[in-house]
Amino acid sequence: MRVEIASKTLPGNKSKKILQKLRKLNGAWNYPYPFVLSHEGDRCHFKDIDGNIFLDFASQISSNPFGYNDKDINQVLKRYKKSPVKYAGQDFVIKEHLNLIEELLKTTKKNLNSAFLVNSGAEAVENAIKIAMRMRKKAKFGISFENSFHGRTIGALSLTNSKVIHKKNFFSIPMRRLPYNESAIVKLENLIKREISSEEIAFIIMEPVQGEGGYNFPSQKMVNDIANFCKSQGIPFIADEVQTGMGRSGKFWCMEHYNIVPDIMSSAKALQVGAVISNRKNFPEPGSISSTWGGGDVINLAIGIEIIKKIRKSNLLNHVNHIGEYLMKRLKELNLEKVRGKGLMIAFDMPNKKIQRDFIVESAKNGLVLLGCGEKSIRVIPPYVVSRKDVDEAIEIIEKSYKNIRKRGFKHSGYVCNFMECGEGYT
Template sequence: MHLNPRLVAPIMKHRIEVCKRIPGPKSKSMLARFRELNGGWGVPLPFVQTVEGDGCYFKDVDGNTLMDFASQIASNPLGYNHPDMKETVKQYTHTAPVKIAGQDFIAREHLDLLEELIKITPSHLNSAFLINSGAEAVENAIKICMRSKPGSTYGVSFEEAFHGRTLGALSLTNTKRVHKKGFWAFNTKRLPFDSTAPQELEDMLRREGGDDSCAFVIVEPVQGEGGYRPAPKKMLQGIRRACDAHNIPFICDEIQSGIGRTGEWWAFQHYGITPDAMTAGKGLQIGATIANRKLFPAESGAISSTWGGGALIDMALAVTTIKAIKKHKLLSHNKRMGNYMKKQLLELQFRHQRVSGARGLGLMLAFDLPTKEERDAFLLACLQKGLVLLGCGQRGVRLIPPYVVEKEQADEAMQVMRQSLAKQEKLGPEIKKYEKCGDHPI
């Protein structure tokens, strides 16, 4: 199967082209100003991008053409300027207001998105609640579970889990200390992210006041920020069984792994299980809590928010994303391209001693380097050769290309990675100096 030729027809040069050393002068000065004015700071890679782009490629403000294998942290599934998205955008150029208070005032876009979402979830997950961000989708998933278990006192997440940074979601997040340091947390307990988890859960329930005390178990079927680790089958299936046996709502957080990234609409479909509630975000560009209607509180106003799904155009674009994935058969494309790229990663691992743990499902791929320092230097080296990649976990490198990726782009990315690794291997213990050569301004 080939993609619609319009998806790959270049409107700009379809190859990496680094004409100014990265970061270029414009990026440098904008980053410095941004750092002064912006309340938070977490920019991992030194460039400032433009909206000019096509498929996997975009231009930065210095005129470099870069290849994006980070997909805006998995939140740009169709790549830059996808023709279907542009068609939808055209319909909204004269629309005002662009944003409505979407939980209290309803528009057609809201209903369209609910209907499209419900079509791609298991049949018992027949209602959704739209919200501004992924973290808020998690907040609302745990809130509806708490409501359904009035006497409960705690919730359960996993080691290395990432569920967001709002206080409820943050209480369940266990990746980096920097996320949690100094912030209050509510009562949560942790399970190991391995096949001992179901037994650990049984023991925990016995120890901690029985079935009624536990409000929910939440898990990422493929851990995202924590290291792109697919859960062992035995673990997910065992947790599902234990939750059934003890009447505990089981939530799958599909914010990073959902909307087709792994080659199925939802990563839990690889495991032959279904959750009681789930979340979506990133790829949808809107947060969504999805569950059976009966799990949502019957009392009006029990959960709400002003925007409830963002701007009208956001909801229309989310519908377009789902329809484009169906129309262009991107689920099977993602599986096929994922297998192709995983083979390439295994080959990289075979040829380079420093590479280990090549892994992934569909287009959610990763490998490890020996240390965090080497990983960070590698990401910078790739960027300076025009390839945008992100880290994950302690020392992982993740590959999250847009769904329009083809073999040519995968090969081009792989060549950059091979060159960067070869350079690093030559430098050996000088790696720290090399990192400085990157002239990273942050």
């Protein structure tokens, strides 16, 4: 497949009808992309219901590692034709529940030997902090980092420090915040010298690379400092690997790049279900944590198992690293600002927020799906199965789109601005 925008407008007529209805009926309307997917597609390309073909360099926000119509995933789908597909998995066990936990724990270090499956990233974080709180009986608050994103349930949202729209009017659990740079340790040491005892800290939670916050990569020193501090004070160190984990960074877990094994880890997105992973001894007594669907439906579990197996079987991490290097090299050739990345977790910067928005919309009009993050960054996060040909096609569109929006007097035109956040604001 190659990119082809066939409809006269974006969204095309069929998509427009669905999107217009959704805008009225979906209470969490959030300016989705201006197309409706058709389920047709091939690896990194997908077709919408108007027949347009797009190239996906956003991987459904990092949650679709094998793209569209992967033959092994389709084989899994064939196996599950009979209902029910949903089981109340914490109380009524199915073998897929065990199989996914077993596969997951094959990817983690020895002391991360137990996992609890949930439904989303936020729920994984929520349970990670509950486990930590139960471990720390005298604790009064948690610690996270400026710019972080950990999800939108009230507990996870309390840790989040991203955009005011996520938080205003919502109460928070007690939190302190550290800068996401090497000065974090100084602030932390001052905190326990001057204000509180370390026993009052329930946990420190950190994204190994900040995702929504702008693809910020911490230094080895910063990660070491925080991990060592936690160890010396007996504070649970939580790595939120919801976006970075399950192969995206070129290793199963991004913390492996830093040679750090956290006490507790959250996963979701590419795993297809949420998971919180820790040592068996850290999990609280039976009845303390649970969830009806814990682990989503049987198809999610089965696909999660296949994803882990296929990453290993096909040596995909090797491919993620090599193709990631190629993608970074091609982006650098375009002289874009601050091209950075690990594996296929790659980003670059635009000069400002308006240009960031304009660029994303223009790329979509030219058939390339990208996502923003932070103040002015662009995420480049294709499915792991991306080929050199796909990268070359994406680079062509990036170059063309950037040239277009930098022309004097550029302004978006067309129906697309009713559905996407153009640089001038919503129209």
